[in-house]
Amino acid sequence: PFPSDDNIRRYAKPVAGGLHLSICAWNYPTAMLGYLVTSPLAAGNVVIFKHSPQTPLIAELAEEAFRAAGGPEGVFQSLHLDHPDAERLIASGAFNAVNFIGSVNGGRRVHAAAAGTFTQVHLELGGKDPTYVRSDADLEAAVPLIAEGSYSNAGQSCCSVERIYVDRSIHDRFVEALVAETAKWGIGHPIGEKPMVGPVVRAVAADAIRGLTESAVRAGARRLMPQDGALKAAKLGTAYVAPEVLTGVDHTMQIMRDELFGPVACVQAVGGDDEAIRLMNDSDYGLSASIWTRDVERGVALLDEVEAGTVYLNRCDHADLYLPWGGIKNSGLGRTNGRAGLIEATAAKAYHVRSVIA
Numbered sequence: 001p002f003p004s005d006d007n008i009r010r011y012a013k014p015v016a017g018g019l020h021l022s023i024c025a026w027n028y029p030t031a032m033l034g035y036l037v038t039s040p041l042a043a044g045n046v047v048i049f050k051h052s053p054q055t056p057l058i059a060e061l062a063e064e065a066f067r068a069a070g071g072p073e074g075v076f077q078s079l080h081l082d083h084p085d086a087e088r089l090i091a092s093g094a095f096n097a098v099n100f101i102g103s104v105n106g107g108r109r110v111h112a113a114a115a116g117t118f119t120q121v122h123l124e125l126g127g128k129d130p131t132y133v134r135s136d137a138d139l140e141a142a143v144p145l146i147a148e149g150s151y152s153n154a155g156q157s158c159c160s161v162e163r164i165y166v167d168r169s170i171h172d173r174f175v176e177a178l179v180a181e182t183a184k185w186g187i188g189h190p191i192g193e194k195p196m197v198g199p200v201v202r203a204v205a206a207d208a209i210r211g212l213t214e215s216a217v218r219a220g221a222r223r224l225m226p227q228d229g230a231l232k233a234a235k236l237g238t239a240y241v242a243p244e245v246l247t248g249v250d251h252t253m254q255i256m257r258d259e260l261f262g263p264v265a266c267v268q269a270v271g272g273d274d275e276a277i278r279l280m281n282d283s284d285y286g287l288s289a290s291i292w293t294r295d296v297e298r299g300v301a302l303l304d305e306v307e308a309g310t311v312y313l314n315r316c317d318h319a320d321l322y323l324p325w326g327g328i329k330n331s332g333l334g335r336t337n338g339r340a341g342l343i344e345a346t347a348a349k350a351y352h353v354r355s356v357i358a
Contacts, residue, residue, distance in 0.1 A: 009353045014346035016044030017120065018096030023086065023110070025102045026054035026201060027156045033062055034321055035124070035336040036099050041076060043345035045097070049078045052102075054201065056080055083109070093117035097345070100124070101158075104259075104330050111333075122334035122344065124326055126259040127158045127287030129308075130280040131316055134273070134299075135167040137292040139177055142314070146292075147181040147265070149317035151243045154200050155209075155263035158331075159288045159310075159317050162260050164267045165276045171269040178245055178265060179224050185243045185263070187233055197263055199239035206239045209262030213244060216255040216266075221246045251282055259285065273302060281307045287327035290316035309335070 002010040022036035029051065040047050051059035059078035066076045081089070083106075090098055090113040097120040100110045107123040114121050131146060133139075149161035166174045188195030200206050217223060229242030243263040249256050255266055270276045280289055290312035293299040303311040309327040312318065319325050324340035326332050335341050 007354050007356050009355070010351065011353075012348050012350045014043070014343060015349045017345060017347050018045060019094070020045045020047045020097045020099060020345075021086075021090065021095045022047055022049050022099040023102065024049070024051045024055075024059070026052035027153060027158075029055035029058040032101055033058075035325070035341075036101060037062060037076065039336055039341050040097070040099065040345045043342050045345060046074070047076050048095075049076065050081050050086060051078070053082070086110075087113040090114050090119065091117065093119065095119055097122065099336075107332065122326075122336070123332040124158070124334075124336065125287075125330060125332040126261075126285060127160070127327065127331055128162050128257070128259050128283050128285040129159050129288045129290075129317075130163040130165060130283070131161050131290040131292065132270070132276040132280060132302075133164070133166045133170070133174055134276075134291065134293040134295070135169045136294045137167075137170070138294060138314075139170065139174055142292040143174065143177040143181050145316060147178060147185065149290075150265040151182070151185045151197055151263040152317070154197050154241070156200060156261050157317065159319065160261070161290070161316050162264075162266065163256060163280070163283075164265055165270045165279055166267055167276075168269045168271055171267075175224065175245070175247055175267055178267070182225060182243050182245055182265065187229055187236070187240060187242045189236065197243055199237065200241055200262055201239070203238040205261065206241050209241050209260060209264065212255040212258065212260060213246065213264055216246055216249055216253045219253050221248045221253065221255075221266075251279065257283070273298075277302060277305050281305075283307075284330045285327065286329040287331035288312065288317070290314075 004010050020040045024032050024036050049059050063078040099122045101124045104125045107125040185196040187197045190198035224245040233240035233242040241262050246266045249266045249268050286308045288310040289306045289308040291299050291302055292314055299313045321337050323338045324335035325337040326335040334344050
């Protein structure tokens with residue numbers, strides 16, 4: 001409540017922001033509708049929806065579903081655009097807001113296209129998400145969840161676990177358990193074999209993952225998985241990358257600095273909390289991060305020091321529709337989801353209501 005005079009009532013309320021352009025990535029083509037479509041629509045906006053060229057039919061199906069549900073005509077429309085056309089539309093100033101989920105380079109192009117238009121820009125970009133396993137962590141519980149965070153969707157998630165820091169006192173036990181868990185993540189054709197891990201998005205992406213891995217090995221990292229998976233991946237095709245565990249990595253290696261977007265778990269031993277937090281924050285990204293410990297109070301205190309939009313204790317790789325989601329640094333601008341996300345999809349409007357003019 002705001003203080004009011006006898007004759008003047010003052011208050012504020014959120015109102016629709018206007019026309020939104022939402023641009024979606026390919027890696028979670030239906031799940032991201034909640035971020036890019038449902039939330040701005042719920043806030044009262046009109047949404048033009050552009051999906052990735054990899055998954056264009058999802059946009060058409062979403063529009064068809066909206067109409068079938070009785071949605072108002074013209075309030076939600078899908079549009080097929082190439083990148084230059086999308087940039088020209090943004091630069092025209094036609095939109096009140098642009099919501100983008102995709103790569104850092106793509107986000108920079110969107111941000112540059114909107115320059116000078118005063119369009120609100122929301123960006124959810126890449127990640128190089130770290131996890132820290134303290135000496136008192138429950139390894140039996142933690143390792144399967146960390147493996148899932150590293151390998152699910154073939155590692156093609158903005159919040160995949162890409163950097164794993166483990167207290168030196170438990171490093172060898174952790175690695176042994178992770179290698180055993182990784183062996184359960186078999187690779188295969190997603191339709192014929194229904195494996196745990198299928199191909200990555202395209203052959204050039206697989207080449208990049210293999211290139212970063214090979215570069216790390218040449219610099220001193222060690223591969224720990226048997227080559228059966230790599231041999232099967234080679235037989236399946238050039239877009240397949242078998243899950244791998246690397247140890248002996250450090251921050252001089254590109255694989256610990258660039259977003260990998262592939263099923264490779266990189267493990268670095270640390271001497272304790274201070275070194276772990278320093279390394280977790282030594283990144284151009286800041287989407288999510290996790291810590292594993294039995295000491296909840298200490299764990300939460302450490303999470304306060306981590307530079308990330310979302311942090312987890314004894315959990316990882318999870319976006320919650322009830323909580324704000326977004327990153328800092330090169331991981332983006334703004335928040336979706338939860339109350340904070342809805343507020344960002346609106347404009348605050350202030351009211352001064354005088355009941356009597358003296």
